[in-house]
Amino acid sequence: MSQPRTIAHFDLDAFFVSVECINNPSLKGRPLIVGGSKERGVVAACSYEARKYGIHSAMPMATAMRLCPQATVVKGTRGEYSKYSRWVTEIIAEKAPLFEKASIDEFYLDLTGMNRYFNPWQWTIDLRQEIIDKTGLPISFALAPNKMIAKMATNAAKPNGYMQVKPGMEEEFLSPLPVNAIPGIGKQTYQHLLVIGIQTIGDISSRKLSDLEFLLGSYGPELWNKARGIHHGEVVPYYEAKSVSTENTFEVSSTDMDFIMSELVRMTERIAHELRQDDKMAGCIAVKIRYPDFETTSRQMAIPYTCYDDELIPAAKALFHKLYRKGQPVRLLGVRLSEFTGEARQTNLFENSEKKADLYNAIDAVKDRFGKDAIARARTI
Known part of the structure; x- marks a missing residue:
């Protein structure tokens, strides 16, 4: 066992x-x-x-x-x-x-x-x-036997408290809680459950599985299992997604700052798009420069968690200018994003953030349909 x-x-x-x-x-x-x-x-x-x-x-x-x-x-x-x-x-x-x-x-x-x-x-x-x-x-x-109960118990322990649900005590902990304490139950589902007489999690576990299937369809068995404290979600190691990067070795080393800045912007846009596709945000950005003599230098900086081009591009430019040996030809340019976190978009619940999110969703929809280079900033064209 x-x-x-x-x-x-x-x-x-x-x-x-x-x-x-x-x-x-x-x-x-x-x-x-x-x-x-x-x-x-x-x-x-x-x-x-x-x-x-x-x-x-x-x-x-x-x-x-x-x-x-x-x-x-x-x-x-x-x-x-x-x-x-x-x-x-x-x-x-x-x-x-x-x-x-x-x-x-x-x-x-x-x-x-x-x-x-x-x-x-x-x-x-x-x-x-x-x-x-x-x-x-x-x-x-x-502390609990699975992720779902641990999260629910933390909510019950707030503010600034702690508790433990030991193995075998799952249903005793869950039963008196309101049914919308189960993660994933939204307003509409909650209202529907109230209409059919389900107010607490115990009301679910006391029902027959066949009754819940009849009332809720395929969602019935899932809810029935959750009400009994059954959940198999794994703890996903934080280090799995370490970084996303891109670099470009130029055919001819360049001192043309307009060209170099255009490439820097294009590469930053590209990896920011990848980040949004994975629904992640980055907390660190790095820029790498290689010169014709193969000397390579890089520098990184911590940034507020973001996945938006207009916030990442200025950081990339600032790093480039701190690194660059003025007047020297550039052979290779690279950009890397790291320190990822999921669901960190909550940090963007400020003024104009909804408009910004809608704008980037529209941009990404075009890129997904017609290719990553279908839309680009004027500087990169």
């Missing part, structure tokens, strides 16, 4: 708000909203004090201000969020045998088998405390 799995889920509490309060302690204890302008933006995050008024992330700022006119609004400092996220990632990477960075503020750790050497529960408590002591960020966690 295989050993039960031990999965820890860490989630930084009100992450954006917590970072803002560290950088400006006078904001602590206030109804605080991180987001765009009061008239046109959306709520990226809000403090627990603001949540008492019914405010939540992705809500239009105008609505949030009607609910809580006295709220303090800050636009957000994405670079700071990236910095603190990396800090927490480094602490976890130093200690955890296997971990997944699910988003800028969320991590899964697979601790299966660690009980042969020490107590995983105490180990996880100590890791949480180390993160708090070093970064000042509040963080919650839960």
Whole structure:
């Protein structure tokens, strides 16, 4: 018989708000909203004090201000969020045998088998405390037999708490929870479940599987399994996607800065498109230059997590100009993106971000249909 799995889920509490309060302690204890302008933006995050008024992330700022006119609004400092996220990632990477960075503020750790050497529960408590002591960020966690229950238990432990769901206790933990506590149940499905008399997760597990199949079709068995705590999602190692890069060796070494800049822009656009295809964002960019004598130099810089051309191109240009030996011909040019994270697009819930996302979705749709070079910036033509 295989050993039960031990999965820890860490989630930084009100992450954006917590970072803002560290950088400006006078904001602590206030109804605080991180987001765009009061008239046109959306709520990226809000403090627990603001949540008492019914405010939540992705809500239009105008609505949030009607609910809580006295709220303090800050636009957000994405670079700071990236910095603190990396800090927490480094602490976890130093200690955890296997971990997944699910988003800028969320991590899964697979601790299966660690009980042969020490107590995983105490180990996880100590890791949480180390993160708090070093970064000042509040963080919650839960230990459970699989990813789904670990995430749900973390939500139950918030704010700034922790709990454990031991093997065999899954249904006891799940049964009293509202049915929309199951990840993946949206508003429409939730309303449909209420209409058919299902309010809690226990209401699902008490039904016959055949009844759920009749009422919910193919979704019935999936929900039935989740209500019993059955979930087989694996912790995806963070190091799997290390980087994406491209480089070009010129047929003739060039000192033509217009040509070189056009190539730099074209290459950056190309790998940014690849990044968006994988629904990832990068936290680091590097540029490489090789000269005719084969001397090669490269430099990298940390950046706020992004996958957008207009944010990556200026960073690539800045690196190039720091590296380039003025007047020297360039034989090879390269661009590399690294430090990926999935679901980090939450950092872009600020003013104009929705328009930007729509614009890049339209651009990518054209590239996917007609080729990666179907659309290019004027500089690259």
